[in-house]
Amino acid sequence: MAQVESRMLDPREELPGLVELARQARVDVLKMLNRAGSGHTGGSLSAVDILVALFFGHMRLKADDPCWRMRDRFVLSKGHAAPALYAVLAKLGYLRPDDLMTLRQVNSCLQGHPDAKMCTGVECSTGSLGQGLGMALGLALGMRLDKLSSRVYALLGDGEMQEGMVWEAAMAAAHYRAANLTAICDNNGLQIDGRVAEVMNVEPLGAKWRAFGWNALEVDGHDMEAIVSALQTAAAHEAGPSIIIARTVKGKGVSLFENRASSHGVAPSDHELKVALRELGEVPLG
Amino acid sequence: MANEMATRLAYGEALVELGRRDQRVVVLDADLSGSTKTDLFAREFPQRFFNMGVAEQNMMAVAAGLAHAGKLPFASTFAIFAAGRAWEVVRQSIAYSAANVKIVASHGGVTVGPDGGSHQAIEDLALMRVLPNMVVIVPADGVEMKKVVETVAQVQGPCYVRGGRIKSPVIFEETYQFRIGKGVCLRQGKDVTLAACGLMVHQALAAAEWLAKERISAEVLNLSTIKPLDEDLLCQSAAKTGCVVTCEEHLVNGGLGGACAEALGERLPVPLERIGVRDTFGISGRPDELLEYFGLTPADIAAAAVRVMSRK
Numbered sequence A: 001m002a003q004v005e006s007r008m009l010d011p012r013e014e015l016p017g018l019v020e021l022a023r024q025a026r027v028d029v030l031k032m033l034n035r036a037g038s039g040h041t042g043g044s045l046s047a048v049d050i051l052v053a054l055f056f057g058h059m060r061l062k063a064d065d066p067c068w069r070m071r072d073r074f075v076l077s078k079g080h081a082a083p084a085l086y087a088v089l090a091k092l093g094y095l096r097p098d099d100l101m102t103l104r105q106v107n108s109c110l111q112g113h114p115d116a117k118m119c120t121g122v123e124c125s126t127g128s129l130g131q132g133l134g135m136a137l138g139l140a141l142g143m144r145l146d147k148l149s150s151r152v153y154a155l156l157g158d159g160e161m162q163e164g165m166v167w168e169a170a171m172a173a174a175h176y177r178a179a180n181l182t183a184i185c186d187n188n189g190l191q192i193d194g195r196v197a198e199v200m201n202v203e204p205l206g207a208k209w210r211a212f213g214w215n216a217l218e219v220d221g222h223d224m225e226a227i228v229s230a231l232q233t234a235a236a237h238e239a240g241p242s243i244i245i246a247r248t249v250k251g252k253g254v255s256l257f258e259n260r261a262s263s264h265g266v267a268p269s270d271h272e273l274k275v276a277l278r279e280l281g282e283v284p285l286g
Numbered sequence B: 001m002a003n004e005m006a007t008r009l010a011y012g013e014a015l016v017e018l019g020r021r022d023q024r025v026v027v028l029d030a031d032l033s034g035s036t037k038t039d040l041f042a043r044e045f046p047q048r049f050f051n052m053g054v055a056e057q058n059m060m061a062v063a064a065g066l067a068h069a070g071k072l073p074f075a076s077t078f079a080i081f082a083a084g085r086a087w088e089v090v091r092q093s094i095a096y097s098a099a100n101v102k103i104v105a106s107h108g109g110v111t112v113g114p115d116g117g118s119h120q121a122i123e124d125l126a127l128m129r130v131l132p133n134m135v136v137i138v139p140a141d142g143v144e145m146k147k148v149v150e151t152v153a154q155v156q157g158p159c160y161v162r163g164g165r166i167k168s169p170v171i172f173e174e175t176y177q178f179r180i181g182k183g184v185c186l187r188q189g190k191d192v193t194l195a196a197c198g199l200m201v202h203q204a205l206a207a208a209e210w211l212a213k214e215r216i217s218a219e220v221l222n223l224s225t226i227k228p229l230d231e232d233l234l235c236q237s238a239a240k241t242g243c244v245v246t247c248e249e250h251l252v253n254g255g256l257g258g259a260c261a262e263a264l265g266e267r268l269p270v271p272l273e274r275i276g277v278r279d280t281f282g283i284s285g286r287p288d289e290l291l292e293y294f295g296l297t298p299a300d301i302a303a304a305a306v307r308v309m310s311r312k
């Protein structure tokens, strides 16, 4: 590999830095959604810590070369959490901060669900649940053929695990011993119509994934140190694919939205934004 | 009825009424009951409502099984997942076996809006129309949706009904009688035929008003049943006006425009223009912006009418 001059984000931020980045990302997510007037608040906020841990605490990326051949890849299988991904991509410098405020507008690179054709840093277009893990597996197998040491990460929702395709991909990834693949489940216990346990139970998730031949780890999805350490453990597991089942709170960080199914697909109003920003320690200027 | 109503809400309300009258009615949804409005039925008849989770393919297979057990299943989710994700299941388990399943999908077309292209079904009518045994209906407004729900419950066999996300103007009187395979002439004219379905019926009526100011007399047909298409009504109108513009919130391929082109090509070749999305996917934006972006406004229809008349 030609050693390029660019800065590789490795080793990454220290823990306090990651926690602060996540706070800022939540602020961005809320502002973007408020500006857009629609979108998915709950599932974006529950995924923020995981995304920050991944992009700033674990993945091999280059800040000035989003298309670096050796980069690790990320697939947002739960595509509706796009605002959280966009906030992180902006922090990486892959998007301009101004772009964030165009979310969901005509001709914006920030489509309601991630569109790889239009947005730097989005590896695969998603939005239809259940398909991301299969694409991530394809990336992993392709890169293994090319003898690249890159790893692939996919973030799935717990409701999303009801899709049969998730289990088809799970079976195939174990069968092909895709050790360069790590799935993460944003296990917030909620989907659109209510509690996952009541709509269509997916538990016990750990036992299911283990039965499918995966190395399954369970962590607190809002404990930055725990997430980063689980990502390292998963990467060190060479026998096959790993999944990190991250226990999360839908709407995390904003009590107005925490643990409410109703926060799934509604953007914060102006008033809610104000209350939320205050709670996140964001002091309005002037 | 209010002068604006989303067809999905009309569906939810009609389903409750139907459920009260007909014990065979069961409803399935895939974690979108608040959006498809099947939650209204779920609240009143929890025993006859099955939330299948985010699992559209299985939902369609289970619906087929319920039909084989003598139930009258209505299966609902967004159009892109009902017709797209579950297509081959719908083909094998529902259409192939002529199972008595009513698929009523919400969120058809680009007026889904800001969720973007991944969620805007612009190919569902084509996907469903190619299936033998499948009836395909796109109600123009809330009144027609209610009549459609009542009607499809009375016929045996698979139906696909498409509703929309946004509120749209009510066109029909409560006394309107819907019949499968029968279009309706909403406005008589002699210079050009505007054949429309769904939300675009309103757009076509508005275009006809605009054309009238230009002394162009447009006939407006509501062809809500895409399959079987009311070819007789279409051809009668085309014979009179000599040209046709189709209007749909769908790709110009395979849906209403495709169906009309096929019928006219075989029976009465006349100049034809198709208003719809052209070989591209949807994007995020407000519904009104997207109608403009994709050329689905009354002005676009009127311009197409002028073009098609010049080709007579």
Ligand SMILES: Cc1ncc(C[n+]2csc(CCOP(=O)(O)OP(=O)(O)O)c2C)c(N)n1
Residues within 6 Å of the ligand: A042, A043, A044, A046, A078, A080, A127, A128, A129, A130, A156, A157, A158, A159, A160, A161, A186, A188, A190, A191, A192, A250, A264, B030, B031, B032, B054, B081, B085
């Ligand atoms: C195939 C498919 N079916 C339905 C939807 C609509 N939908 C969007 S989010 C969602 C619920 C997902 O729940 P979960 O995976 O738990 O997400 P989270 O709680 O993290 O937001 C549904 C049904 C979709 N996007 N794709």
Ligand SMILES: [Mg+2]
Residues within 6 Å of the ligand: A157, A158, A159, A186, A187, A188, A189, A190, A191, A196
């Ligand atoms: Mg969830």
